[in-house]
Amino acid sequence: MKHNLFIEGKSEQESLVILAQEGDRQAFVRLFQGVQQSLYRAACVILQNDQDACDATQEAALKAFRFLRSLRQPQFFKTWITRILINECRGILREKRKMSYYPDMNSWHVNLREAAGAEINVLEAVNRLTFNYRTVVVLRYLDGYSQKEIARILGCPIGTVKSRINLALRKLKEGLEGQDIPEQRNQESHHAL
Amino acid sequence: MRCREARPILESYLTGELSGFRAVALERHLQACPACRKEMDVTLRLTSGLRSSFRVAIPPRSLSLPNLAIQPQRLAWFPKVASIAILSALLLGLIVVPSIHPYGRQIPAATFQTSPTPAYENQPREVAEVINRHGTDWRISIN
Numbered sequence: 001m002k003h004n005l006f007i008e009g010k011s012e013q014e015s016l017v018i019l020a021q022e023g024d025r026q027a028f029v030r031l032f033q034g035v036q037q038s039l040y041r042a043a044c045v046i047l048q049n050d051q052d053a054c055d056a057t058q059e060a061a062l063k064a065f066r067f068l069r070s071l072r073q074p075q076f077f078k079t080w081i082t083r084i085l086i087n088e089c090r091g092i093l094r095e096k097r098k099m100s101y102y103p104d105m106n107s108w109h110v111n112l113r114e115a116a117g118a119e120i121n122v123l124e125a126v127n128r129l130t131f132n133y134r135t136v137v138v139l140r141y142l143d144g145y146s147q148k149e150i151a152r153i154l155g156c157p158i159g160t161v162k163s164r165i166n167l168a169l170r171k172l173k174e175g176l177e178g179q180d181i182p183e184q185r186n187q188e189s190h191h192a193l
Numbered sequence: 194m195r196c197r198e199a200r201p202i203l204e205s206y207l208t209g210e211l212s213g214f215r216a217v218a219l220e221r222h223l224q225a226c227p228a229c230r231k232e233m234d235v236t237l238r239l240t241s242g243l244r245s246s247f248r249v250a251i252p253p254r255s256l257s258l259p260n261l262a263i264q265p266q267r268l269a270w271f272p273k274v275a276s277i278a279i280l281s282a283l284l285l286g287l288i289v290v291p292s293i294h295p296y297g298r299q300i301p302a303a304t305f306q307t308s309p310t311p312a313y314e315n316q317p318r319e320v321a322e323v324i325n326r327h328g329t330d331w332r333i334s335i336n
Contacts, residue, residue, distance in 0.1 A: 119246040141243040
């Protein structure tokens with residue numbers, strides 16, 4: 001069923017959030033479809049495990065649907081569900097006691113056919129970061145969130161976000177010293193996002 | 194602007210999140226400082242590389258939605274916490290505060306009575322002086 005009934009003065013996403021808050025499952029499915037790839041890929045980098053990333057994304061979707069009525073500002077749906085996902089990832093990592101260091105690339109579904117040596121170098125350097133730094137890097141460079149949005153997602157001051165980004169970049173620079181860093185590729189050669 | 198002020202804001206400058214005044218100050222510094230220019234190039238390459246690597250290495254994947262056979266609900270803890278807070282405030286206002294605050298309890302009338310007439314007022318002058326000098330109510334008889 002396709003929703004064409006948008007609430008006057010509201011964007012498509014806000015309208016869908018309001019409909020979903022009233023119990024419309026189809027509206028929620030459409031909302032989730034709009035963010036699921038972004039959530040899954042963020043979980044992939046944070047958890048470094050394909051199956052865990054799927055579980056975290058699905059659990060985040062379930063929690064988001066259950067507690068959708070507690071979201072007071074529909075325009076913040078994406079940052080809100082991302083926050084739920086980050087908390088899910090934190091919980092999974094805590095359970096597995098992998099919070100600090102988890103450099104195992106084998107369990108991560110990396111597209112080796114496309115990824116060259118330089119990309120693998122970067123991903124391995126990201127893997128060596130601790131949870132807080134890795135999360136900030138993912139939100140910043142995978143999802144493209146602003147510093148203000150990251151602060152909202154993580155529930156911390158914007159100054160903390162800035163310092164975490166700078167420290168993470170410094171650690172990555174140290175980790176990648178003397179190694180290849182991939183050049184920006186043509187947008188056409190990338191996967192459809 | 195010095196190098197130690199410029200380095201932490203290079204990333205914000207590259208993403209356009211630096212305010213106009215600071216951006217201008219940083220640009221001036223970059224024109225004069227080759228070390229910071231090099232650092233900015235490294236940061237730019239790294240951030241571009243991060244974006245590119247993430248995009249290439251993690252292909253999109255179709256996910257199935259979990260069973261949504263539930264109804265969206267309000268956070269269960271909120272009404273409980275709110276009712277407990279209101280009840281606590283009422284108890285505090287009706288019972289606890291009056292018991293410790295003087296406005297709410299009955300004060301014995303004697304507490305506010307004026308002190309009795311000083312003993313020396315109705316005495317002969319000599320007796321009164323002695324009583325007054327010693328600051329007591331003892332009746333001292335001179336005669």
